Amino acid sequence: MTVQGRSGRRSQTARSRVSRRAAQPRPLDHYDREAHAGSRAVADGFLVRRAVMIGGSLVALLAGATAVYVRVYHQVKSDISTALYALGGTALVSVVVAVVQHRRQVLADSETQNNARVDGATQHDVRADPMPEATVQPSEVEDEPEPTSSAWTPVVLDGTTSAGRAPWHLPTGVVPNGLAADAVRLGSLDVRAVSIVGASHRCEEPAVPRQDAYALARSADGQYLVVAVADGVANSKRSDLGARVAVSAAVRLLVRHLDGGGTAGTIEPSTVFRAVAGEMLGTGRSRELDASEIASVLIVAVIPTVAAGGQYEIWTARVGDCSIWSLNGHWTQLTGSAKSGLDKNLLTAALPHDPDQAEVRMLQLTPDSVLAVMSDGVGDTLSDVQGANTYFAREWGGKVPTLPQFIHTVSYDAPGQLDDRTVVVVWPRIRSGTGQAPR
Structure with a gap:
């Protein structure tokens, strides 16, 4: 007391x-x-x-x-x-x-x-x-940079679009946010992820929900990073729901396998994709939606967080047109191929219809490389837009960007690139021959 x-x-x-100080007279300013x-x-x-x-x-x-x-x-x-x-x-x-x-x-x-x-x-x-x-x-005060509105003006690649400059609108109902992003570090890996609703979707009134989705997860021992990216089929009524269920189910199943003593080399892709398709169908039935109304493509990757023998052995599988690219001076597509033909958006496989058509690859990532898992909203830009490969190589080939910088890089404007965009980029922090983490 x-x-x-x-x-x-x-x-x-x-x-x-x-x-008393407040009451004292002050000199005229x-x-x-x-x-x-x-x-x-x-x-x-x-x-x-x-x-x-x-x-x-x-x-x-x-x-x-x-x-x-x-x-x-x-x-x-x-x-x-x-x-x-x-x-x-x-x-x-x-x-x-x-x-x-x-x-x-x-x-x-x-x-x-x-x-x-x-x-x-x-x-x-x-x-x-x-x-x-x-x-x-x-x-x-003098050393602190002043904020400017131009800092967030979208980068223009090969021309502007009216949709890219239009304001964002809201969709009806309870749907995913128009923007999702993450910045994480796991083991020797730095990771940046972003999913942005496309200009053709967000400028409609009401807006169309973001149909892309991604998920990140880790094994309990921290030895593996699990990445999943999904792209809902455009003409499906609730493809946004299908994409979200697909990525969450995929990372959960893969983490369960790794935590149970399994390795990337012992994953059965048919088992994983059938289970994902089953969860999508079950969610659809609970909401009175059939399989065609929740269709989505899916790609998954299991990445070790520590290099073995000077490289990272990556297990990946996909159904549909999502892809993986690597950066070694310039970006190279590792899974899938560039789209061609009159209808570049034609799909040959999607979930939950085609879980047995999963394409499996084992990839090697050196400590000097950068890996990107992406939907076709970013992959098509790399393939089709003049200057895009150089642009992304410059932005992501050096120091690991901050999350705002990473989001800004993916918020570009380019002719014909109006789809949702999702990309997960992985940087090894220890460069070969140095034993150091310069980033």
């Missing part, structure tokens, strides 16, 4: 000191001096108008009295009395004009002072804040 009492007295004393000068100008104008009214009144009274005296007592009608009447009338008119102007100026000054009083009260409320002000060194 004694400690509390002392604390209370100290707090009260401190508040009193702060109150730049804006106060301007306001003070304006007040003096207003006061000078007031005195001039008052002098005109008083002087005019005296002249009018004197002229009128003299004219009456001349006419009444001396019975003189001359030019002198006429001139006196004219002088008195002119003085009266001047007084009336001065009175009207004075009244108008008083009303205007009153309104200006009220506005200034409101602004001044707001400023003094801020200045009288009893919290102690933080001391900021000038160098701290």
Whole structure:
């Protein structure tokens, strides 16, 4: 109780000191001096108008009295009395004009002072804040870059599109966010992931939900990173739901296999993709949706977090047109092939219909390489857009980007590239021959 009492007295004393400091007069700053000068100008104008009214009144009274005296007592009608009447009338008119102007100026000054009083009260409320002000060194402010709106202007690749510059709209119902992103580190790997609703979907009114999805997971011992990317089939009613179920089911099944003592080399792709298809169908039935309304393509990758023998042995499998690329100076497609033909969006396989058509590959990633797992929204850009390969090699070939930088890189605008975009990029942190993590 004694400690509390002392604390209370100290707090009260401190508040009193702060109150006295807040109550002390402050020197006029730049804006106060301007306001003070304006007040003096207003006061000078007031005195001039008052002098005109008083002087005019005296002249009018004197002229009128003299004219009456001349006419009444001396019975003189001359030019002198006429001139006196004219002088008195002119003085009266001047007084009336001065009175009207004075009244108008008083009303205007009153309104200006009220506005200034409101602004001044707001400023003094801020200045009288009893919290102690933080001391900021000038160098701290000068070294900090100023935010600019142009920093988030989409990068243009080979031309702009009206949809790419259009504002984002909201879809109806409870659907995935238009943007999802992650930045993680696991073992010797740095990972960045982003999924962005495409321009053709977000600019509609109402918007179409993001139909891409991704999921990241790890084995319990941290020895493996599991990546899944799905792209809902565009003409399916709830392909967004199908994509989300596909990636979540896939990583859960693969992690269960790894945590149960399995390795990447012992994964049975048919078992995994059939189980994923089964979960998609079950979710669809629970919502009265058939298989064609939740269709999606899927790619998965199991990546060791530590290189063995100078490289990473990666297990990957896919159904559909998602792909994996590697960067060694330029980007090279490792799974699938560039689309061709009149209809580049034609699919030969998708879940939940074709779980047995999974294409399996074992890939090798050196510590000097970068790996990217992506939907066709990014893969088509790499294949079809002039300058895109160079652009992504420059952005992702050096230092690992921050998450905002990574999102900005994928937020490009390019002709014909209006689909949802999802990409998971993996950087080994230890370069071969160095034993160090320069990133």
